[in-house]
Amino acid sequence: MAEKILIVDDEEDYLNLLRLILAPEGYEIKTACDGEDALRQLDGFQPDLMILDVNMPRLDGHGVCKKVRENTRLKKLPIIMLTVRSNEEEEVRGLENGSDDYITKPFEPTALVARVKTVLRRAAKKARTPQI
């Protein structure tokens, strides 16, 4: 079964780009155009991974991340944050809010795919190991 990825970005260009890169890898892609939209979609949908842009109107990536972590069902959803620039402050904030990884724009498609694979693999491994 194809793994499902929810991509959240307010810029349509990035949604399209990420879809173009990830779809050929065999993932099932869903998109959301801002933080609130993402939360709405997550209500009836359990993706295997969420790629989350930080800078968005209304509810930004950090806000979404926090909300998701507060939800028991989605608590363990792997999240990759997408930031415009490698910025240590942002990075720390993202990781503090519970994201699993971050990618800076612009990114190399190959690097993105590799990160996605790594995060998914790690999540799968965690799921198999029973929690002590």
Place this chain on the structure above:
Amino acid sequence: MKIRTQLGIFSALLVLLSVGGVASFLYYSGKKALFREMEAKQKATIEQLAQIGREALLMKDDLLLLNYVNLIKKTTPAVVYAFIESPKGRILAHTDPMLIDAKDDTPAAEPALRSEGILRQDYIAKSGLESPSYNKSGLESPSYIDFSNPIYLGKEKAAVARVGFSKAELDGMISRSLAETRTRIMGVAAVNLLIGLFIALLIATAISRPVQALSAGASEIGKGNFYYELEIKSKSEIGHLASTFNEMARQLKELDEMKRDFVSSVTHELRSPLAAIDSYISMMMNQMETQIVKREIPRLAGGRATPFEKKGEIPRLACGGPPLLQKGNEGKYPVSRGEPPLLQKGKGESGELSPAKSAYGGREIEIIWKDNFARIKKNTVRLSKFIDDLLDVSKIEAGKLDVCPEEIEYEPVIRDMVELFTPKAAEQGIDLSFEMEKDLPRVLGDANRLKQVITNLVGNALKFTPSGGGIKVRAFLSNKEGGRMVETAVSDTGFGIPEDKIEKIFSKFEQVKEHRDKVKGQKGTGLGLAIAKAIVEMHSGTIWIKSRVNEGTTFHFTLPAVEA
């Protein structure tokens, strides 16, 4: 000369002039009054003598006359002689008793006897005959001032009263009196002068202080400190100037903030679309690679050599491997990333795409596209770099550049960066070498920011070093005033920087123009060194240059070493 000194000298001169003027006016008017007073006294003396003489003649009291004549001489020191003589010149009474009854033979006798009222005449004694007492001083014939006043009994001129004053004595009295006046005036003037000079100094200071404050403020603003505010609360023109100045500073500050906001928001806005373009291009390049690989692998596996293979180009292109395999390489050398594979083609092989080879038509267009993509990519990367630099600069200006120094091993940082540039240096025919002192202590630094500094310095050196030159990167321990430091030196054999430009080389957008023109291809942004300087200084290090035109330049910077 300082304004305060100028004003001080000017007002001191003014004070001096006015005090001098007043003093000399007082002196001369004092002198005049003295002369008038003296003459009045002399007249009073002769009038009194005439009065007494008349009474004595009326009463025929010779003794009274003699006593009075002597009294005059006693009470008035300047009087040399006083006598009464008959209209015929016979002396009736005289201060010198020897001359009583003698004939008056002074040069003044004739006019005095003829005169109808008080007569004043100056004369010089002919000889000692006039009076024995004349010759007291001896050598010079004394000169006299002679006053005469006729005495009338009824309508008849009965006698003439005469008093002689010694001119020398009078002059002495006058000069003594004048000297006294002078001393008095001088004292007052001196006090006035002191007070005046003190006030002049106060005025000079009061006027020049705000001017100095203004000047200090202007130079502060010149240095870029727009937060400087003058505190001059005067209502004079200077106060007005100060408030205008503050207003100007405020506007400059606003402009500066506006510029900063503008740069920061524009660069932020530019970043996102640029990143999108960049990522799209990367994706398309990858897609194309994948396509070619898919198509070419079966073909190559079939053992059929293509004309591209002979040229050694297609294997690079087609067998570059799946995108994932290339990733390591690209990540490691971002500078060479996206170098178009057909770059060499431009060097005289442009005729390659001849119709004769168009049997591979579709593939050749792929090659051209790939080249084009690579060029777009290269320019996007360059633009991104510029925007990153601009953002860094705006952060530095706002004091928001995040530098988090921690104890780090310095060698990997510097070695990584040198290795990063090795291929590019080789490509340009420049020898890039690296030397590191053994057992260098750890440094207090932010690895990412230090990489940025080294990238900027080495990149800069590469840009300004002609082919065949060399760049040497050295790191060693040095003892500076601030304690043990790890010093890094990046030396090149480039054009060098003229002495007058060295000071400005760390300013924003500053590039040595002549050199900029010599650089082929990609020009720098002129921001790299400004950023490097800010980063080094945020590490409590220093950065400096030594350069000789046409010999080369060495950039040095220090980082605090961690004590073991």
